[in-house]
Amino acid sequence: MKYKFLLLLLAGISLLLATGVHSQHEDIPYQPVANICQTCMCLSSQDSDHRTHFNLDCSVRNFEHILARWPEEFGSQAVAGGASTEIVVSYSGNRIRLLQQLPATNASLTLSCRHCGLQDLQAPLFMDAPNVEALYLSWNELTDNVLNPGLFRGPWNNTNYEPIGLKDLDLSHNRIARLERLLFEHTPHLVKLNLAYNKLSILDAATTAAVGSVTTLQRLDLSHNGLMSLPAELFPKLRSLRILDVSGNEFTVVPASLQQLGKSLVHLNLAGNQFPSLKENSFKGLVALKRLNISSLPALRSVEKGALILPAVEQLDCSRNPKLENVELGDLLSSRNLSQLDLSRNALTTLVLKENNNSASASSNRTIQEPWPRLRRLSISGNPWYCSCELFKALELSGLSHIEQEADGTEARCDTPYLLAGAPLSNLTAEHICNMVIPKKYRAVDEEPPRFLRRRYIILTAIIASVVLVIGLVIGFIVVCVRRRLKGSDYGVQPIRYTSVRGSNLSQFSNLQPASVASKFNNAHAGASNGATTGAANA
Numbered sequence: 001m002k003y004k005f006l007l008l009l010l011a012g013i014s015l016l017l018a019t020g021v022h023s024q025h026e027d028i029p030y031q032p033v034a035n036i037c038q039t040c041m042c043l044s045s046q047d048s049d050h051r052t053h054f055n056l057d058c059s060v061r062n063f064e065h066i067l068a069r070w071p072e073e074f075g076s077q078a079v080a081g082g083a084s085t086e087i088v089v090s091y092s093g094n095r096i097r098l099l100q101q102l103p104a105t106n107a108s109l110t111l112s113c114r115h116c117g118l119q120d121l122q123a124p125l126f127m128d129a130p131n132v133e134a135l136y137l138s139w140n141e142l143t144d145n146v147l148n149p150g151l152f153r154g155p156w157n158n159t160n161y162e163p164i165g166l167k168d169l170d171l172s173h174n175r176i177a178r179l180e181r182l183l184f185e186h187t188p189h190l191v192k193l194n195l196a197y198n199k200l201s202i203l204d205a206a207t208t209a210a211v212g213s214v215t216t217l218q219r220l221d222l223s224h225n226g227l228m229s230l231p232a233e234l235f236p237k238l239r240s241l242r243i244l245d246v247s248g249n250e251f252t253v254v255p256a257s258l259q260q261l262g263k264s265l266v267h268l269n270l271a272g273n274q275f276p277s278l279k280e281n282s283f284k285g286l287v288a289l290k291r292l293n294i295s296s297l298p299a300l301r302s303v304e305k306g307a308l309i310l311p312a313v314e315q316l317d318c319s320r321n322p323k324l325e326n327v328e329l330g331d332l333l334s335s336r337n338l339s340q341l342d343l344s345r346n347a348l349t350t351l352v353l354k355e356n357n358n359s360a361s362a363s364s365n366r367t368i369q370e371p372w373p374r375l376r377r378l379s380i381s382g383n384p385w386y387c388s389c390e391l392f393k394a395l396e397l398s399g400l401s402h403i404e405q406e407a408d409g410t411e412a413r414c415d416t417p418y419l420l421a422g423a424p425l426s427n428l429t430a431e432h433i434c435n436m437v438i439p440k441k442y443r444a445v446d447e448e449p450p451r452f453l454r455r456r457y458i459i460l461t462a463i464i465a466s467v468v469l470v471i472g473l474v475i476g477f478i479v480v481c482v483r484r485r486l487k488g489s490d491y492g493v494q495p496i497r498y499t500s501v502r503g504s505n506l507s508q509f510s511n512l513q514p515a516s517v518a519s520k521f522n523n524a525h526a527g528a529s530n531g532a533t534t535g536a537a538n539a
């Protein structure tokens, strides 16, 4: 009895709370629906699977609110239709400050309100539209405090709120700095979560718990948030995470917590971070990884031995790293499925393809002969290549018979040695280069030495110099003679006197000096104080 009463009370309270939240925005009107299809674009279609699609495009219509009901043109199916009906609605590009509760429908729903200037969301949004599938709210002004678990709760069912069907949530380009721990408690089907370009620079315990609780998550975008690390608590439950984008953050080392995604992670983007180097075991345990992006890393100087142990990798983008001078590619020799390797626009001078002893799988003879049978594209343009036998042997080993031009028309060219500078690599073969005698670090100096170093200029300079010297001596001699004539008595007559140091003029001078210095100092001081007083007077 008592138990039932308590339950009733609880239900009553939560109902009150629910209506309380509701009434908060009750007075806010909706956009009128009458003849809406003359303002917005309404489309209905049926595909071969007898699925009905309704498309309502109200983008850039100067709306301040969403519609209260679905357009009459859509008929009753838009409301009642179950999984076989789909509604796609866009309010993007309006000035909708508050997103209100969506009108009732059992259809699967996709809602966009990008560039809406959204600041607030009415909770619950999808109480009457529990089959919402995708919600795109990027490019708005949403902050942490409007994101609460109540937003996503479904219809009330005796004891609890039912979950909603949300699979795809885009909150990128907002002002979110943290998430509530239980934010996703009503969205157990969430597969794709985009939080790029927010302010999640530190993932605190609540935020980590919120994201880490979405066990169904397959794609997570945390790019461009100013992140410096990924907490270890983020990934243990994300067993299905396949695609992770953490590009454009502030990482200086590859987060160790990524290892927890070893079995599932297929695609990892680390571009635009601050790694000075990629060390051994950076990608340890990522045995399923097929696509790795380590491009646009402004500080990266080296990719060290043992870093690129990626047994399943197919596409590796290691381009646009302006300081990258050294890549150990030996580890990649055991990545048999490699099909695209982009090493363009780095600062590489050579490539070394030698098997590292610590390679994950000790490879057979076969692999070193043709390591990458599936390689379709190898981009190496935009590097200052030192065209050596070693480089061409490595390129030959890669299995690509000739190096193609890039799509933008650039081509890999030799930078050194001097003999080959500017020559396209595609014009050269290993045979050609290995038979050429190129002195190591050869730099030709066969142009004429500068003018002043040529022999006749040296002789001329010597002659001019000696003539000048002789003339100078002669003039000096004449001057001395003339002066002797004029002051004959002063010179020569007085013999040089040798005296003891004590009695010498020198010691007299040094005795005198303090006084003269003092008087000088006084003069200077007087001058300075004069200056000071005048300065003060001026001031």
Ligand SMILES: *[C@@H]1O[C@H](CO)[C@@H](O)[C@H](O)[C@H]1NC(C)=O
Binding pocket: 079, 080, 081, 104, 105, 106
């Ligand atoms: C949606 O379907 C449920 C049953 O699955 C039904 O009770 C409810 O009335 C339907 N809602 C609408 C708006 O038709």
Ligand SMILES: *[C@@H]1O[C@H](CO)[C@@H](O)[C@H](O)[C@H]1NC(C)=O
Binding pocket: 157, 158
């Ligand atoms: C209410 O929810 C429970 C558990 O989520 C579920 O088993 C039950 O079928 C639901 N009841 C109704 C009437 O939808």
Ligand SMILES: *[C@@H]1O[C@H](CO)[C@@H](O)[C@H](O)[C@H]1NC(C)=O
Binding pocket: 247, 269, 271, 272, 293, 294, 295, 296, 317
């Ligand atoms: C790698 O990431 C950068 C920056 O996000 C992007 O521009 C580039 O296209 C990516 N590379 C690949 C192969 O997807």
Ligand SMILES: *[C@@H]1O[C@H](CO)[C@@H](O)[C@H](O)[C@H]1NC(C)=O
Binding pocket: 311, 312, 337
């Ligand atoms: C390489 O690709 C094949 C077929 O796509 C696949 O069966 C194989 O498991 C892949 N190898 C690795 C090491 O992932």
Ligand SMILES: *[C@@H]1O[C@H](CO)[C@@H](O)[C@H](O)[C@H]1NC(C)=O
Binding pocket: 357
């Ligand atoms: C690699 O292993 C071979 C023998 O298998 C050994 O002779 C060689 O010194 C090792 N090289 C390195 C760099 O450890």
Ligand SMILES: *[C@@H]1O[C@H](CO)[C@@H](O)[C@H](O)[C@H]1NC(C)=O
Binding pocket: 364, 365, 366
């Ligand atoms: C490697 O090559 C040698 C001789 O060239 C051969 O005896 C050996 O069996 C080969 N090993 C493998 C694993 O193929």
Ligand SMILES: *[C@@H]1O[C@H](CO)[C@@H](O)[C@H](O)[C@H]1NC(C)=O
Binding pocket: 423, 424, 427
């Ligand atoms: C490529 O080589 C050929 C002959 O081998 C030569 O005629 C041609 O000028 C070279 N191209 C360039 C761009 O150096």
